[in-house]
Amino acid sequence: MKEETPIIEIKNLSKWYGDFQVLDDITTTINRGECVVICGPSGSGKSTLLRCINGLEDFQKGDVIVDGVSIKEISHTKEIYKLRSRIGMVFQHFELYPHMTALENVTLAPKKVFKIPEKEAEKRGMELLEKVGLREHAHKKPGELSGGQQQRVGIARALAMNADIIMFDEPTSALDPEMIRDVLEVMVDLAKGGMTMLVVTHEMGFAKAVADKIIFMDEGRIIEQEDVETFFKNPKSDRAKEFIDRILVHI
Amino acid sequence: MAYQFDWSIIWSEPYFRWLIIGLIKTIEIGLLSWIIALPLGIGIGTLRSLPNKACRAIGAIYVEFFRNIPLLVQLFFWYYAIPPLLGTRISRLPNLEWYCAIFGLGIYTASRVAEHVRSGFNSVPIGQRFAALSTGLSQFQMFRYVIIPYGFRIMIPPLTTEFLTIFKNSALAMTIGILELSGISWRINEYTFHGFEATTAAIGGYLIIGLTIIFLMGQLEKRLRVPGLMRRE
Numbered sequence: 001m002k003e004e005t006p007i008i009e010i011k012n013l014s015k016w017y018g019d020f021q022v023l024d025d026i027t028t029t030i031n032r033g034e035c036v037v038i039c040g041p042s043g044s045g046k047s048t049l050l051r052c053i054n055g056l057e058d059f060q061k062g063d064v065i066v067d068g069v070s071i072k073e074i075s076h077t078k079e080i081y082k083l084r085s086r087i088g089m090v091f092q093h094f095e096l097y098p099h100m101t102a103l104e105n106v107t108l109a110p111k112k113v114f115k116i117p118e119k120e121a122e123k124r125g126m127e128l129l130e131k132v133g134l135r136e137h138a139h140k141k142p143g144e145l146s147g148g149q150q151q152r153v154g155i156a157r158a159l160a161m162n163a164d165i166i167m168f169d170e171p172t173s174a175l176d177p178e179m180i181r182d183v184l185e186v187m188v189d190l191a192k193g194g195m196t197m198l199v200v201t202h203e204m205g206f207a208k209a210v211a212d213k214i215i216f217m218d219e220g221r222i223i224e225q226e227d228v229e230t231f232f233k234n235p236k237s238d239r240a241k242e243f244i245d246r247i248l249v250h251i
Numbered sequence: 252m253a254y255q256f257d258w259s260i261i262w263s264e265p266y267f268r269w270l271i272i273g274l275i276k277t278i279e280i281g282l283l284s285w286i287i288a289l290p291l292g293i294g295i296g297t298l299r300s301l302p303n304k305a306c307r308a309i310g311a312i313y314v315e316f317f318r319n320i321p322l323l324v325q326l327f328f329w330y331y332a333i334p335p336l337l338g339t340r341i342s343r344l345p346n347l348e349w350y351c352a353i354f355g356l357g358i359y360t361a362s363r364v365a366e367h368v369r370s371g372f373n374s375v376p377i378g379q380r381f382a383a384l385s386t387g388l389s390q391f392q393m394f395r396y397v398i399i400p401y402g403f404r405i406m407i408p409p410l411t412t413e414f415l416t417i418f419k420n421s422a423l424a425m426t427i428g429i430l431e432l433s434g435i436s437w438r439i440n441e442y443t444f445h446g447f448e449a450t451t452a453a454i455g456g457y458l459i460i461g462l463t464i465i466f467l468m469g470q471l472e473k474r475l476r477v478p479g480l481m482r483r484e
C-alpha cells in the first residue's frame with residue numbers, strides 16, 4: 001500500500017557528549033508516509049536521535065539525509081531553518097510558549113517564518129485547533145489548559161508549518177491516564193491520514209494500532225528494528241525481551 | 252539629661268524645605284542611575300548569555316569587576332581619583348559629585364542587573380529553544396519572540412528588588428558631598444541636635460519611595476502575568 005520512498009535516511013550516525021557515546025552507529029530508513037515507533041529504556045539516546053534528525057544537536061560521525069538533504073552539510077547554515085520547518089516536533093513536556101495563547105503558539109512560526117499575514121495564519125490556526133478539538137480554548141494561555149489539552153496544542157503547532165514529518169518525543173509520558181487517550185486519538189488520526197511520523201513512546205497499544213516499524217534502542221544502539229508483530233512475538237535479543245516484559249506488565 | 256523630642260523641627264523652615272529637596276535629589280539620583288543601569292545591565296547580561304565566547308568573557312569581566320568592589324570605594328574612585336587625571340576642565344566641573352554619583356551608582360548596579368538578566372535567560376527551559384527552533388524560527392527570532400519575553404517575566408521580581416536597592420544605595424552619595432535625603436537628615440542633626448526626628452523623616456522618605464515602587468512593579472507584574480509561570484499569589 002505504501003510506496004517506499006525514503007524520506008529520512010540515517011547513516012552510521014554516532015554522537016558523543018565529551019567522552020560519553022550517546023549514539024552508536026545508528027542506521028535506519030524511514031519511508032514517506034510511515035509511522036515508526038522508537039522505544040527503549042530511559043537514557044538510551046532516543047531524544048538525542050530525534051534532535052540530530054532536525055539539526056538541533058551536532059553529531060560527530062555519519063549523517064542524516066532528509067529528503068535528499070544532508071544535515072551535516074547544512075547544520076551550520078541558514079538552510080537548516082528551512083529544513084526544520086518541514087519537520088514538526090512534539091515534546092514530552094509540551095514546551096508551549098507560556099506567554100502566548102494557544103492560537104499564538106500555533107501561528108507564531110507561520111507568521112514569522114513564512115510571513116503569512118496575521119488573518120490568514122489565524123484562520124489556519126483555528127482550523128488546526130479545531131482538528132485537535134480545542135477551538136474553544138484558542139485564546140487561553142497554556143497555564144490555563146490541562147496537560148492533555150496543552151499537548152494537543154503542541155501537535156497543532158507542529159502541524160502549522162505543513163511539515164512533511166512529525167517527530168513525537170514521549171508525547172504522553174507526562175500526562176494523566178485519562179488524558180493520554182485524547183492525545184493518542186489525534187496521533188492515530190494523523191498516522192491514518194498518511195503523515196510520516198517518528199514516535200518515541202512506550203504506548204504499545206499505539207504501536208500495535210498504527211506503527212509500520214518499531215525500533216528498539218539501548219545504550220545508544222539500535223538493537224532491533226522489525227515490524228510490530230515480529231517485535232512482540234519473537235524479539236531476537238534478550239534485552240528487548242526483558243523490555244517488552246517490563247512494559248507489558250506495566251500496561 | 253533626657254532627650255527632648257521636638258517633632259515640629261521636621262515641619263519648620265528651613266528644615267522642611269531641606270527635606271523635600273533631599274527627597275527629590277534621592278529620587279533623581281535613583282532614577283537617573285537606573286536609566287544607566289537597566290539598559291547597560293540588560294546589554295551585559297545578554298552578552299553573558301550569547302553563544303560567542305568572547306562576548307561571554309567581556310560580560311563576565313564587567314560583572315566580576317564592578318560587583319566585587321565596595322560601592323563606596325567605587326564612588327570615591329570616580330570622584331577623587333579619576334577627575335584629577337582628566338585635567339582641570341573636568342575636575343572643576345560644577346556639580347561634579349552629582350555626575351560621579353549617578354555614573355558610579357549606575358554602572359555598579361548594571362553589574363547586578365546583568366546577573367539577574369543572565370539567570371533569567373538561563374531559567375528559560377532548554378525545551379523552549381528546541382520548540383522554537385524546531386518550527387523553523389531562526390536563532391534571532393527564537394530570542395526575540397520566545398526567550399526574551401519569557402525570560403523578562405522571570406526577571407521582574409529580582410529587578411524590582413534591584414530598583415529598590417538603587418534608592419537605598421543612593422544614600423552613599425552623601426559621602427562625596429551630595430545632600431540627598433540621608434545627607435540632609437545628618438545636616439539637620441548638626442544644626443538642631445534633633446537627630447532622632449531628622450532620621451525618622453528620612454526613614455519616612457525612603458519608605459514612601461520604596462512602597463511606591465513596590466506598588467508600581469506589582470501593577471506591571473500583574474499586567475504581564477502568565478498563568479503557571481510566576482507563582483506569587
Ligand SMILES: Nc1ncnc2c1ncn2[C@@H]1O[C@H](COP(=O)(O)OP(=O)(O)O)[C@@H](O)[C@H]1O
Pocket residue numbers: 017022040041042043044045046047048049
Ligand atoms: N546535553 C547533554 N550533555 C551530556 N549528556 C547528555 C546530554 N543530553 C543527554 N545526555 C545523556 O545522553 C544519554 C541519552 O539521553 P537521551 O537522548 O535524553 O535519552 P532518552 O531520550 O532515550 O531517555 C543520557 O545518558 C543522558 O544523560
Ligand SMILES: [Mg+2]
Pocket residue numbers: 046047048169170
Ligand atoms: Mg527522552
